[in-house]
Structure formats: C-alpha cells, structure tokens
Amino acid sequence: MSETDYMLAVEGLTVSFDGFRAVDDLTFYVDRNEIRVIIGPNGAGKTTVLDLICGRTKASAGSIKFQNEELRTLKEHQIVRRGVGRKFQTPSIYDDLTVFENLEISFPRGRGVFGALAFRRDAEVRDRVEEVAKTIFLADALQRRAEFLSHGQKQWLEIGMLLIQQPSLMMLDEPVAGMSVAERKKTAELLHTITAGRSVLVVEHDMGFVEDIAHRVTVMHQGKILSEGTLAHVKADQRVVDVYLGH
C-alpha cells in the first residue's frame, strides 16, 4: 500500500495458535488524533490485536503500518521507540519504586545499558516527571511507593508511564477496569486532555466510559470485525446487539 495519512493502518492481519485463528483477516485504520475503542465479547481477540501491534505476539499474515512503517519485522523495544505505547490489562508498575522513579524509568533517555549507567536525574527529567504527575493526578504522591497506591491510581500511573514517552499511538487495555465511578470520569477527562497530537486505541467493556471517550468504535467478534463506526452506528447494528450488547 502506498503512503497514507493514517496513524495506524492494519490490513489482512491474521494470527493462529495451533490452527485456531484468534485474529482473522483484520483490516482497520486509525486516524491522527482519534480515540478508537475496540469492543466485543470475551475471546473476540481484542487483546491479541494490541499484542500483535506492539510486537508481543507475531502475526501469521497481514501488515501493520504505523505512520507508514511496517511494524511486523520490528522488535518490541523498537516499536516502542517508534512511538507506540502499551498499557496492560492489570496495572503493570514497579511496586518497589516510588511514583517518581516509576515515571523516571519510563523517561525516554538512557535506554541502552551504558546510557542507563550514565543517566543523571537532571532538571529536565525532574520537570517532565512533575508535569506528567500533575496530568495523572499524582503530583502529591511522587515520593510514595507505588505498591501503596489505590488501584485507580496505579492505572493512572501506568498511563503516565506511557505519557512520559510522548508516544504517537497509545494503546490502553481496559484502563478503567476496577475503577470507581468518580475515577472513571477523571480517566475520561484525562484521555481527552492527552489526545492532542496523538491517537489512542482503547480496549474497553464499560459502555458508559466508551460513550464518554470514543470517536469511533470497532466491534470484534471471533477474531473478525463485526461492525465499525460511531457508537450510535454500531449500537444500531443488529448483529452487534445479538452477539454483544444484547446481554
């Protein structure tokens, strides 16, 4: 395919485990500055799609173009360095370290072995960490050990760890799972403020939250796309109601 304006262009993406096609000939495009939400019943292949994009799982066929660059041949850390950030389903942070250190480790400098050895905590790092901490509502908790954060705060911290890398594409796997209503509201707010200049790909079950954030929605079922469009559009789609929204 020739050059496009899409942030992410996924075409014909397929992966099978022992003959079972977890993702089957998937094609979709994500625009710049778009918040795209993938929904679908359990086992539809949503998380696998994120795994494929960030290189955690290797695709059997198809292409994944990020800003017109093929990602399938790159290693995970290279994909990250191109500007793709990934948040995991359960909060994946460093419990032993403070919030500050968690963010600092994610700061994109000194990523080689000897770079890390020579890394110094200078004003630039400090300012950036504080700025991100403010964005994710953790400005007062910088010196707290991450294991003592609430569940919602851990989720934000992990989002902050992506944010500090300034990715062009952020992928969030169920960012509000286990959050209180108030926390969900704040998270939606957070996503809106950070989307400037980047695209966000979210896997989520919580329909209220999807309504709050989604520009467009992709519905997956059994590894394939069932429907795609605005939330109103997919909600009106009878097939979506049958397999997913109906229950």
Next chain:
Amino acid sequence: MGGYSLTDLVSIMAMQGFAGLILFSVFVLMALGLAIIFGQMGVINMAHGEFLILGAYMTYICSHVVQTYAPALFPVYFFAAVLLAFGASFLLGIVVEWLLIRHLYKRPLDTLLATWGLSLILQQIYRSIFGAREVGVELPPWMMGALQATDTIQIPINGLIVMGLTVIITIGVYLLIYRSRWGKQIRAVTGNRVMAGAVGIDTDRIDRYTFGIGCGIAGVAGAAFTMIGSTSPTAGQLYIVDTFLVVVFGGAASLLGTIASAFTISQARSTLEFFLSGSMAQVLVLLTVVGILMLRPQGLFTLKVRR
C-alpha cells in the same frame, strides 16, 4: 578405524548400541520421573538423583534380606525389590512435598536450592547408614547370563529385563497422564491452578501424589541402575545434570520428546565412547545438547501456544 573388519564393526556397533539401550533405559526411567515433576508441575527437584539412589539401596537391602532369610526366593527377589524401591521413594517424595515443596510453588528457583539442600542431607544419611563405599547388588544366576545372538554379538539378560521394565513403566506413565481421569486433573492443575481449584479439584492432593509418583519412578530407575553401576551415596549426583538435559532437550512437557531425547543422548554417548575416551564423549554430547538448546530453547517437541 583400521584394524577392524566389517563384521567386527557391525558387532561393535550392535553391542555398543545395546549398551546404549541400557543407559537409555535408565535415562528414560529417571527422566520420566523428572518430566512429570518438572514438565507437569514446573518444580525443579535437584534431589531426584538421591531418590534414585534410595531405590538402589532398597534393592540392595532386599537382595541381602532375601539371601539371608529366604534363599529359595532369591531368583525372583528383583521384582519385589522394584516394588519396594517404588514404595520407598514414593513415600519419601510425599513427605518431602508436604514439608518443603508445597511452600515453594511460586518460587521455582528457590525450590531448586531447597532440594539441593535436601540432596546433601540425604547423601549424608545414606553415608551414615550404608557407609561411604560403593555397594553392589548380587543378581541371581539366571539374570547374569547372556543370549548369544550371533557368533560375535551377546545380549545380556539383565539388560533385557531393565528394558522390559522401562517399557512397562513408560506405558504406565502414558496411560496415567494422558488417559486417566487423574492425569486430566494433573494437567488441569498445571494449566491453571486457580481455575482447577475453583472447579473442585483438590490441587494440594494432586500436587502431592504427582510429586510422589515422580519420585517413585526415580526409585524404580534406581533398582534398574543397580544392574549397570554400583551404588554409593553420591552416585545420584552424577546423573542429575544429564537427566535434566534429557528432559529439557526433549521439550519439558512432552513425554514423547523425553523418550526421543533420552534415546538420542544415550546412543550418541555410548557410540562415541567407543571411539573417544569416555569423558570426551560426554563432553561432546553435552556440548552438542547445550548448543542445540541455545538455538532451539523450547526443546525438540513443543506446542505453539499464546503466551
């Protein structure tokens, strides 16, 4: 290879091949126990060699007791010894699981250290009871003979018995793991411990008996071992690295892989041993295995699954 005629070479290959088959049998028996414990449960048991030696000492005791008190039964004592070896190692395995292993399922590397400590303790216990010297087991005369296959090829009967034993145990393990209800539960616990517990499988019990059976099979391997080597408190340690390599090389969770890799390694070693010194043959085989594992870390036989 000058100096040997073609028939000589054929006989040598055949007899080395057969020697390899006996080594193979002991490897398979030891590796089967490990494959169950390591492959199915993910536990590294560094004391596995000491369970083998327990079986060997049980055979030794059995031969003495029978010779002294019931010499009439001597010709068939070996079969009782196998059962005794299994029982003793099985019971010890259950006790060890209860005291030690069950606390460490989430820390496999620590299990490795703890079981190493256990192996030291067992070695010292053996030394206190049986002495530091090697002991040999006396076989009844009928087991000492050999079948004269051709003019130049002899097949020792005890070797045949060891191999027969191996075949029976292997089939037994296969039936147990892949055909029985219990095997299904073992695999369920391995696959997803929490879920298996939630659907009503007594995971503690499954773990305990699985570990026990793995150890029991090591005991049987020990009984077989008495026919090819002499028993000493530290003899088990000599085999532990080889056996782990056999299991890893075969792909830890695959029974077929374990057998195939035991065959490859033992045959390669006994064939090479004829042409090189024993130690160089061992080095060469170990190096090859390590080299292959570096290229193909998942072992010979594996399934592709979602990580």
Next chain:
Amino acid sequence: MSLLARLNTPERRELLWLAIFSVIILVVLPSILEPFRLNLFGKYLTYGFVTLGLVICWGDAGILSLGQGVFFGLGGYCMAMFLKLEASSVANTKIQSTPGIPDFMDWNQITHLPFFWQPFHSLAFSLAAVVVVPTVLALVIGVAMFKRRVGGTYFAIITQAIAAILTILIIGQQGYTGGVNGITDLRTLWGWDIRTDHAKTILYFVSAIALILCILAARVVRMSKLGRLLRALRDREDRVRFSGYEVANFKIFAFCFAAAVAGIGGAMFTLQVGFMSPSLIGIVPSIEMVIFCAVGGRTSLLGAVYGALLVNWAKTTFSEDLPQLWLLAMGGLFIAVVLAFPNGLAGIFRLAIDRLPKGPGGRRQPGITPVVAEQAGAPQ
C-alpha cells in the same frame, strides 16, 4: 543533631556499613588472626567476589546462574597458567625430558607448549585474561540465551551443564590442563615468592582492597538507573520491554558483570592458595557459591560477602571437628534460608534495625524490600 540522625539517609547508612566492613577486613582480622588463619580468610574473601556478582545477577536481575564456578575457575586458571609457566623455567625443570614446560605436560608425553599456553608468559596478558575470558564466555552464553528469552530454571540448568562440561573437559585433557589435580606447585609472581607468610599477608590485603573496590563498583551499578532497571525487569519484564528497553542487553550486562568479578575472585584464590583445580569449580562448588549468597542475603552486597565469609568459616570449623555433620548442617541451612529467610542474614539484620527505637527525625520507610516472588514456572 545526633550522629544517628545525620546518618539516616539510606545511602549514608550503607556507606557506614561499608566502612565498618572495611575496618573489619583491613584492621580487625589482620590484627587478631595468625598468618595461617588470615590466609584462610583471604581464601573466603575470594568467594565474596563471586557472591557480590550474584547479588547483581541473581538478587537484582533475577537470573540464577549455577555456573559461577566456571567463571571463578577461568579467572583462577588464567592466573595459574601464568604462575605455572614462571615456575617451569628451563632451570627449574631441567630433569624433565622436555625442560621448560609444566611438569604435568612432561608426564603426559607432551613435548612442546600448546599454542593457547603461549600468551600466558606475559603477566599483562594473563591479568587481562583473568577478567576478559570469563566475561567473553558469559557474553556468548548471555547473547545465546537471553536474546532468545531463555531464563529462569532453564537458564539455571544450562549453566549447570556448562559447569559440568568444563570440569569433565579439564579432567579429561590432563596433558593440557593438569587434569584432576589441577595446576599445582605455583611458586613465584615475577620472581616474588608467593609461598611465604609475609607474601600471603600482602596478598590478603590485595584481595581485601580489590574486594572493596568491586563492592564500590557494584554499588555504582546498583544506585544508577541501570540498577533500578535490573530490579524492575526482574519483577515486570514486559513493562520494561514496553518502555522501550532491550531487556536482553540488560540481562547480559548483569551476567557479564557477575562473571568478571568472579574471575577476579578466582585469580585471587590462585594467588593465595597456590593452586587451582577442577574440584573448586564444578557443579557442587558452583551451587555452594549460590548458597553463600543466599545465606548472606541475595539483595545486599555486604550481606552476600558476609555470607561467603561466615559459611566458609563455619565449613572449615565444622569439617575440622565434625565432618559428618557438615553436610547435614549445610543442607539444613539451604532449606532454612529458602523457606524462612529468603533475604538471608541481611534481611534478618534489616528487620532488627527497623525494630530499634528510632532516633529524632528518623522515620523509616515501612518494611523491607520484599524478595521477588519469581514468576511461577508453570506454562501459562
């Protein structure tokens, strides 16, 4: 402000412990021990190099190597080869059928020095080899394993197999290696007799200072972002990878670091004890080194070094008087440490310190760094 309060940052406290340790090994031990005992402690110190490497590799990065004896041995053999060549001058070996080569080669009907022995005529080369040879081997193993994401128990087994291979090889090739006896009868280092009490005392101090320097180097690593990354990837490998780091390179670094310091330890061992043999580097010694580290505390540099000193001292004391009990005690120690004190002596010590009444202004962080719950080995 009281002294206690001023010493209250964790960093300064750690330096204080290091200072105390330095005083113990540089002042206290030399003044209370007779030369023979001091030399024994010098030998124990050489295991301290190995265990401090294990703290970085195992305690921090979570990579358990059961082959540290290999690196210890390679360092020791590099040193021994140099010393042996010096001891095998033509003048010293004129009764041999081929003078000028090591005695064991002569006994094995070898008539000229093998090519890989040649460079060990040079002290500079030998000293470099002490560090470089173990590091390069670790690099090769590390690249092969970590780039393919092999870790945990598999890695442990492979390193153990490598320890087995090396010992069998050394024993089997006795014409080139001295076989099961090892390389013995080492006499002088550049003409300086290393067998006298005086020389042994000096070598003790050299070891002690080298060890302190290695501890400082390890401390620099641990305090840097590199150190934090190693601990981070131990617990959350995927998170580190998806923060844009090539995880394998960091593991390779930790493994190579541990190999390099182990090599230095091996060389110091050879110098102080006067020989190097396969019985010091095989499977059993390698796993014992891990135990020294576990007993002392796998997450504490000083703890691990104290562990090496204490366990070895206990081993000597016990096996002099009650050799049968030693194996039982050692086995029991492994099990106790693993089951009850996964952070070793250092963990017990830290707990005790935390319970002390706190000085003014001294508020400590709750708890101690918990030891990692390693990821379950069962396939997911």
